[in-house]
Amino acid sequence: MCTLNRSGRYHTSGFFSPILTLLIMIASLLSGPAYAAQAVDNFSAPLKQLLEFDFDIKQQAIEQLAKSDDERVDRIFKTLLNGDLYYRKEDQALVYVFSTDDGYALTGVLDNASLGVVSKREIKKITVNNQLRELLSGLIAERGMSNRNPAVRLNSVKEMIGQVGEPDRDRLQKLLVSETDQRVSRALHIALAMLDVVHGDKQKQLAAVVALGESDYTESRNRLQQVLKQATAADDSALAKQVKTSLHAIQLRAERYQALETVFFGISLGSVLLLAAIGLAITFGVMGVINMAHGELMMIGAYTTYVVQLLMPNYIEWSLLVAVPAAFIVAGLFGVAIERGVIRFLYGRPLETLLATFGISLVLQQLVRSIFSPLNRSVQTPAWMSGSWEINAVLSLTYNRLYIIVFSLLVFAALLAILKKTPLGLQVRAVSQNRTMARAMGIRTEWVDAMTFGLGSGIAGVAGVALSQLTNVGPNLGQSYIIDSFMVVVFGGVGNLWGTLVGAMSLGVANKFLEPWAGAVLAKIFILIFIILFIQKRPRGLFPQKGRAAEN
Amino acid sequence: MSFINTLIKLIEQDRVGRYLFSALLAIAIMVPVLNLLVPEGSSLHLSTYVVTLLGKYLCYALLALALDLVWGYGGILSLGHGVFFALGGYAMGMYMMRQIGSRGVYGNPELPDFMVFLNWHELPWYWFGFDHFWFAVLMIVLIPGLLAFVFGWLAFRSRVTGVYLSIITQALTFAFMLAFFRNEMGFGGNNGLTDFKDILGFELQHGGTRNVLFVLSALALAAGYLLCRYIVNSKFGRVVVAIRDAEARTRFIGYKVESYKLWLFIISAVMAGIAGALYVPQVGIINPGEFSPLNSIELVVWVAVGGRGTLFGAIVGALLVNFAKTFFTGALPEVWLFALGGMFIVVTLFLPRGLVGLYQQSREKYLAGRAA
Numbered sequence: 001m002c003t004l005n006r007s008g009r010y011h012t013s014g015f016f017s018p019i020l021t022l023l024i025m026i027a028s029l030l031s032g033p034a035y036a037a038q039a040v041d042n043f044s045a046p047l048k049q050l051l052e053f054d055f056d057i058k059q060q061a062i063e064q065l066a067k068s069d070d071e072r073v074d075r076i077f078k079t080l081l082n083g084d085l086y087y088r089k090e091d092q093a094l095v096y097v098f099s100t101d102d103g104y105a106l107t108g109v110l111d112n113a114s115l116g117v118v119s120k121r122e123i124k125k126i127t128v129n130n131q132l133r134e135l136l137s138g139l140i141a142e143r144g145m146s147n148r149n150p151a152v153r154l155n156s157v158k159e160m161i162g163q164v165g166e167p168d169r170d171r172l173q174k175l176l177v178s179e180t181d182q183r184v185s186r187a188l189h190i191a192l193a194m195l196d197v198v199h200g201d202k203q204k205q206l207a208a209v210v211a212l213g214e215s216d217y218t219e220s221r222n223r224l225q226q227v228l229k230q231a232t233a234a235d236d237s238a239l240a241k242q243v244k245t246s247l248h249a250i251q252l253r254a255e256r257y258q259a260l261e262t263v264f265f266g267i268s269l270g271s272v273l274l275l276a277a278i279g280l281a282i283t284f285g286v287m288g289v290i291n292m293a294h295g296e297l298m299m300i301g302a303y304t305t306y307v308v309q310l311l312m313p314n315y316i317e318w319s320l321l322v323a324v325p326a327a328f329i330v331a332g333l334f335g336v337a338i339e340r341g342v343i344r345f346l347y348g349r350p351l352e353t354l355l356a357t358f359g360i361s362l363v364l365q366q367l368v369r370s371i372f373s374p375l376n377r378s379v380q381t382p383a384w385m386s387g388s389w390e391i392n393a394v395l396s397l398t399y400n401r402l403y404i405i406v407f408s409l410l411v412f413a414a415l416l417a418i419l420k421k422t423p424l425g426l427q428v429r430a431v432s433q434n435r436t437m438a439r440a441m442g443i444r445t446e447w448v449d450a451m452t453f454g455l456g457s458g459i460a461g462v463a464g465v466a467l468s469q470l471t472n473v474g475p476n477l478g479q480s481y482i483i484d485s486f487m488v489v490v491f492g493g494v495g496n497l498w499g500t501l502v503g504a505m506s507l508g509v510a511n512k513f514l515e516p517w518a519g520a521v522l523a524k525i526f527i528l529i530f531i532i533l534f535i536q537k538r539p540r541g542l543f544p545q546k547g548r549a550a551e552n
Numbered sequence: 553m554s555f556i557n558t559l560i561k562l563i564e565q566d567r568v569g570r571y572l573f574s575a576l577l578a579i580a581i582m583v584p585v586l587n588l589l590v591p592e593g594s595s596l597h598l599s600t601y602v603v604t605l606l607g608k609y610l611c612y613a614l615l616a617l618a619l620d621l622v623w624g625y626g627g628i629l630s631l632g633h634g635v636f637f638a639l640g641g642y643a644m645g646m647y648m649m650r651q652i653g654s655r656g657v658y659g660n661p662e663l664p665d666f667m668v669f670l671n672w673h674e675l676p677w678y679w680f681g682f683d684h685f686w687f688a689v690l691m692i693v694l695i696p697g698l699l700a701f702v703f704g705w706l707a708f709r710s711r712v713t714g715v716y717l718s719i720i721t722q723a724l725t726f727a728f729m730l731a732f733f734r735n736e737m738g739f740g741g742n743n744g745l746t747d748f749k750d751i752l753g754f755e756l757q758h759g760g761t762r763n764v765l766f767v768l769s770a771l772a773l774a775a776g777y778l779l780c781r782y783i784v785n786s787k788f789g790r791v792v793v794a795i796r797d798a799e800a801r802t803r804f805i806g807y808k809v810e811s812y813k814l815w816l817f818i819i820s821a822v823m824a825g826i827a828g829a830l831y832v833p834q835v836g837i838i839n840p841g842e843f844s845p846l847n848s849i850e851l852v853v854w855v856a857v858g859g860r861g862t863l864f865g866a867i868v869g870a871l872l873v874n875f876a877k878t879f880f881t882g883a884l885p886e887v888w889l890f891a892l893g894g895m896f897i898v899v900t901l902f903l904p905r906g907l908v909g910l911y912q913q914s915r916e917k918y919l920a921g922r923a924a
Contacts, residue, residue, distance in 0.1 A: 290715055345901055350715045351629045352900045355856060358849055359896020366889035483726050483845065486719050521730050528727040532703075532720050536710040 043068045047094060047109075050080075051087055055129055062132065066139045074143055076109060081136045085109075086123040097123060142171070150181035157187040162219040164191050166199060190215045197227055206242055213246025216257075216394045221250050257395040262512050268401035270508025271408035272470065275463035276481045277488035277500055278412060282456035283335075284486075285495040286419075286432045287449065289343055290354040293361035294485065295478025297457045300334055301327035301464020302473045303368060306377045317382045320465060327461035334364075335457020339450050347449075361478065368475045376474040385469060404466050411462060416497055418455070428452050432495070487531050493541030503542060507531075562781055568864045569781055573774060579606070580770040584763040600759050603766050604834050609874050610769035611831035614776050616854045616870035617863060618823035621780050623852070624861030625789065626816045627796030629714075632721035633824055634848035635728050636696035640825025641832040641842060642732075643695055645745035646679060647688035648756075648833065652749050665747065666740045676738045685752055692829040693822050700821030701814065708810040708817075713799070722845050729843035744839025751833050762834070769830050773867070776823055780863050783819065792816055853892065856899050859906025868908060 046068075049061035062080075065073050079085040079096050086097045086106075094109040104123060106115035128136065144156025160168065172191055179185040189211060196208035209227065212220040224247050231240040276298060283291045291297075305323040312319055338360055346353045385403055390396040419425035427448045430438040439445050467477065492503025507527060514523035538544070563569060583606060586598040615637050622628045654661040658668040663675060681687040703724060707717055735741035754761045783789045794802045795809050803809045832838045841847070850873075858869020873895070880888040903910055 290719075342897060342901065351718065352904070354629075354631075354715065354718060355852060356897050356900040359853075359893040359900070362889045362893030362896070366886070366893065369889075370886060479846075483723060487723060490716060490719060519734075521734055525727045525730050528723045528730075532723055532727075533706070535712055535716060535720055536706045539710055539712050539716060 043070045043073070047076075050085075050094070050126055051092060055132060058126075058128070059132060059135065062135060062139070066143065072109065072112075074140065077136050077140050077143070080126060080128060081133060081140065083125065083128070085126045087126060088115075088118075088123055090122070094126075095123065145171075145175055150184055153179075153181065153184045154187055157184060157191060158217070161187065161191050161194060161217055164194050166195060169195055190217065190220060194220065194223055197223060202239075205239060209239065209242045209246050213249045216250065216253060216392050221247065224250070254394055257392075261395055261397075262516075263509060264397055264401070266509030266512035267505060268405055268508070269512055270505035271405045272467070273484055273488050273508055274501060274504035275404075275408045275411060275466050276460075277485035277492075277504055278408075278415060278497070279456040279459035279463060280485045280489050281492075281495075281497055281500040282415070282459065283453055284489055285497075285500070286428060287452055287456075288350065288432075289347075289453065290350055290357065291338075291343075291453075291456070292354055292358040292482065293338065293364060293478075294457075294460055295480075295482035296361045296364040297331045297334060297460035297478070298464035298467060298481060299368060299473075299475065299478040300331045300364070301461030302379065302468040302477055303372060303377070303464075304330045304461065305465045305468040306372075306379050306473055309380055316380050317384065319380075320382060320385075320469075323465045323468075324462055327465045328458040329461075331461025331464065332454040332458030335460075336450050336454040338457070339453035343453065344446070344449065361482075365475045365478070372475075374475060376472040379468040379473050381469055400469055404470070407466055411459060412497070412501055415455075415459060419497070424448075424451060424455075428455075487528070490535060490541055491531050493543035496541070496543045499541055499543035559778065559782070562778070562785060565785075566781060569777065572777060572864060572867065576770045576774050580767045583766060587763055588759065600762050603759075603762050605878065607762070607766040607769045607834045608831060609871050610766070610773050611827045611834070612851075612854070612874055613867040613870040614769070614773045614827035614830070615824050615851060616858070616866040617773070617776050617780055618820040618827065619851055620855050620860055620863055620866035621783065621823070622816055622820045623855060624863075624866070625784055625796060626792050626813060627799075628813060628817065629718045629852070630721045630817075630820075630848070631718045631845065631852065632723075632725035632848050633820070633851055634845075635721075635725040635843055636700065636821040636824035637828035637831070638728070638732075638838065638840075638842035639696045639699065640692045640828030641838040642739060642745065642828075643682075643688055643691040643825070644829035644832045645748070645838040646682040646691075646739075647685060648748040648751055649745050650679070650683040651751065652747065655749055656747070664740075664745075666735075666743065667738070670735055672738075679738070689829075692825050696821040696825030696828075697818050700818045704814045704817040705810075708813045722848070725843050725848055726845050729840050729845075732840035732843060740839070742840060744837055744841075745832075746837040746839075748833065748836055756833060756836065765830065765834050769834070772826060772830055776826075777863060777867070779819075779823075783816075784863070788812065788815075850892070853896055853899070855906075857895055857903075857906055859903075859908030859910075862906070862908045865906045865908035869906060872907070 043065065046061035046064040049057050049064075052058060052061075062077075065076065075096070076085065076094075084097050085094065086104075087094050088106070095106040095115060096109060098105045098107070100117065103117045103119050105117050106123070107113070108115055141156055141160055145153055145160070147153050147156070160172075164172075169192070172188055172195075176185060176188045176192070179188060193208035193211040193215075196204045197212060200208060205227075209224065212224055224243050228240060228243045228247070231237075231243060276295075279297070280291065280294050283289050283294065304327040305320070308323040308326055309316060309319045312322065338357070342356050342360065343353060346356060381400065385400045388396045388398040389402065419428060427438070427443050428451075430441070430443055431445050431448045431452075435445055438448075464477070467473075467481070471477065471480075488503045488507060489500055491507065492499030492501070510530075511523050511527055514526055518526060535541075563573070583598060583603055586596055587600060587603050590597045615633070618636075619630065619633050622630055622633075649664045652664065656665040656668075658665055660668045663672060667675070682691070703721075707720065712720065731737055732739050732744075733742050739745065748756055750756055751761070754764070756762075784793070791802065791807055791812050795807070795812055799809060828838075828842075854870040854873045855866045856869070857873055858867065859865030873892075876891065877888060880891055899906065905913070
């Protein structure tokens with residue numbers, strides 16, 4: 001099949017079509033005809049040689065592959081080094097192997113396509129000896145550091161830092177001269193400093209210590225500690241003093257980053273709490289309805305995400321964008337049904353509402369159990385949400401948390417806008433302040449009730465979409481958030497959206513700051529006890545409602 | 553003497569109560585007879601399993617009674633009453649744990665198995681005293697009572713009422729559940745306390761002990777009912793009902809609403825603790841799951857289904873719902889949550905006074921019809 005192309009962009013086609021060949025030819029022409037031809041030679045022929053038993057032939061093959069510009073070579077080398085490169089006995093096709101509980105999962109080397117799970121008997125490993133291993137790791141580092149992509153170069157230099165040795169010096173210096181990317185050249189400097197601090201003369205050693213003190217790699221810190229030991233042993237007080245200053249600087253920065261990271265985790269937990277609580281702030285805060293089924297509405301949102309992904313398995317990247325409105329509508333409809341079916345008979349009897357909605361929550365849980373099975377369902381994370389934003393060697397923020405912070409703030413802003421700027425919001429506020437008067441002014445209070453409850457429920461559904469990216473999607477998803485979300489609403493002040501925002505964020509951050517010294521469970525217990533005591537002091541929360549609405 | 557006279561008068565006035573006492577007396581005699589004296593092959597024989605099951609139900613009924621006292625009469629909906637039940641249970645469990653002695657898996661005479669397993673070397677201070685039965689009994693009363701005192705004193709004094717109170721009681725039991733799940737707490741972590749051997753020297757597995765525990769549960773339920781009836785008929789009880797119906801007005805008249813609520817809450821908590829203490833030797837295990845908010849809410853359903861503010865209703869509700877639960881979880885496990893959830897909805901929407909209320913209503917209608 002037609003798989004020989006430079007970038008691996010075209011996958012194996014089930015049928016061999018002339019059009020595809022033409023396309024590949026055009027692509028090859030665009031990237032330079034001579035180059036493409038060479039790539040073919042350097043790639044496909046030596047790959048076959050890898051299957052040979054003789055290690056010398058393998059070595060030739062590897063050396064030849066190294067000359068190839070093909071991006072697949074990097075992965076081939078890495079897997080070969082780790083001993084995960086196999087070939088399939090039936091057609092001698094090279095495969096990457098990943099062992100799972102069911103057997104060995106295969107991925108084609110040429111086209112990166114998943115080839116299913118097989119038993120050990122059907123595949124054979126491509127073995128390497130120590131000599132080849134050494135060759136491979138050198139080649140991997142070299143290929144990485146001369147890659148065109150600065151991010152790849154940076155990564156390989158970073159990997160180098162831990163194991164840099166005197167023979168690498170020339171190569172590093174050569175690379176430093178030609179390096180254009182600032183971050184990569186800084187990393188190269190650190191790598192050289194790692195060498196200088198051990199092997200250089202006094203002058204260089206001191207300079208290297210200063211340089212290492214400005215970096216955040218764990219390796220540079222370890223190296224400095226070694227140097228400190230040697231310096232104290234050799235009675236070199238000038239060097240020891242400098243090393244101590246550098247180490248102190250590293251320590252200080254690490255603590256600062258740690259605090260920053262804790263704040264980030266706290267805000268991300270806070271935004272989850274905000275998402276969970278904000279729908280409740282509408283139904284509980286504005287309408288005064290205690291909806292114990294709120295968590296289950298979130299669960300419905302999460303399951304909607306799951307169903308959306310089932311319906312569009314080929315567009316996982318876009319599934320969340322579809323799931324958000326879908327979850328809003330589905331959970332919103334459930335909410336309207338609950339309001340029309342049960343809650344409207346119970347206005348003014350909050351304790352009864354609490355019991356009835358709790359009953360609804362049990363029914364919804366069992367419904368999901370009966371339809372989707374009691375086991376957790378796996379919701380996929382789109383590629384753009386995985387990975388992390390590495391700010392430096394110590395501090396990196398995961399994208400899914402970042403997105404959820406942004407998302408929760410967007411939802412908050414949207415809700416605020418609906419309440420303040422739309423006719424529906426005006427009516428909702430009117431009804432919540434004085435129901436009879438609002439009715440006298442011609443507002444259909446029943447309709448407003450249903451819409452408000454639907455809005456709160458819909459937002460719970462949207463929160464469920466976000467939660468599906470963070471936790472397991474199962475029938476108990478909602479239960480674990482219901483107490484937390486009530487705490488947030490009560491803490492922030494009932495009927496006050498800003499209070500909910502402040503409450504969620506401060507509880508999230510407080511929780512994360514308590515965690516390191518108290519453990520996750522104890523931190524949560526402390527927070528619960530704090531809120532119980534807080535409510536005694538300020539029964540109406542942080543930001544109590546003012547005016548007539550507060551009286552009842 | 554006058555106290556006994558009051559009690560007798562109380563029973564004379566309470567027709568439903570007399571039915572209850574007769575029923576309790578009947579089963580307290582019949583069940584042990586059918587279990588111990590009727591030979592095993594006979595169709596009238598009750599297995600020990602059933603005796604234990606019935607004993608469990610009676611403990612639940614006592615717990616429901618405790619909740620009815622605060623919710624039905626005091627208007628305080630506690631969504632965390634399971635916390636007192638579980639604490640009473642833990643106190644009893646700790647006593648029985650100490651009774652195991654060196655018969656545990658590890659054979660350590662000083663430490664319970666789970667502590668040996670966790671590599672602890674000495675008994676934590678809060679386990680001291682639990683080798684004595686009297687101390688354990690004291691704790692069964694004191695610990696739930698003390699917790700109710702501290703919590704109630706804080707909550708009622710700052711006038712946390714209604715829904716807010718319900719939510720923080722739920723948070724309370726949730727916090728306890730999280731805490732008891734931790735191994736470091738020294739209460740056996742998520743396995744809880746189990747493998748009990750004997751109580752006061754009587755072997756727990758023995759049929760006779762089971763029957764004694766069953767009769768004790770029936771007695772406790774009867775005593776609990778009598779106490780509750782006494783309380784609600786007293787002046788204290790009338791003030792409590794007044795607080796339920798119009799808290800501000802009662803306060804203006806000059807009653808100290810906080811202390812009335814607080815005492816009611818404490819008495820109820822102690823009753824729940826005793827129920828828990830009787831429950832644990834019969835089921836043979838106590839674990840943090842008893843603290844889970846769901847348990848406490850289920851308890852509210854028992855009372856709601858039976859009819860709150862009647863005492864009798866709470867007992868009926870607890871027995872009926874638990875019979876239903878045993879039946880459904882055995883026969884149709886899928887249906888149980890639907891049934892429980894449906895019960896919540898139906899009872900709150902259509903039976904605000906529960907089954908007992910329904911009966912009373914139809915009786916009144918019937919009587920009115922006959923009079924006309």
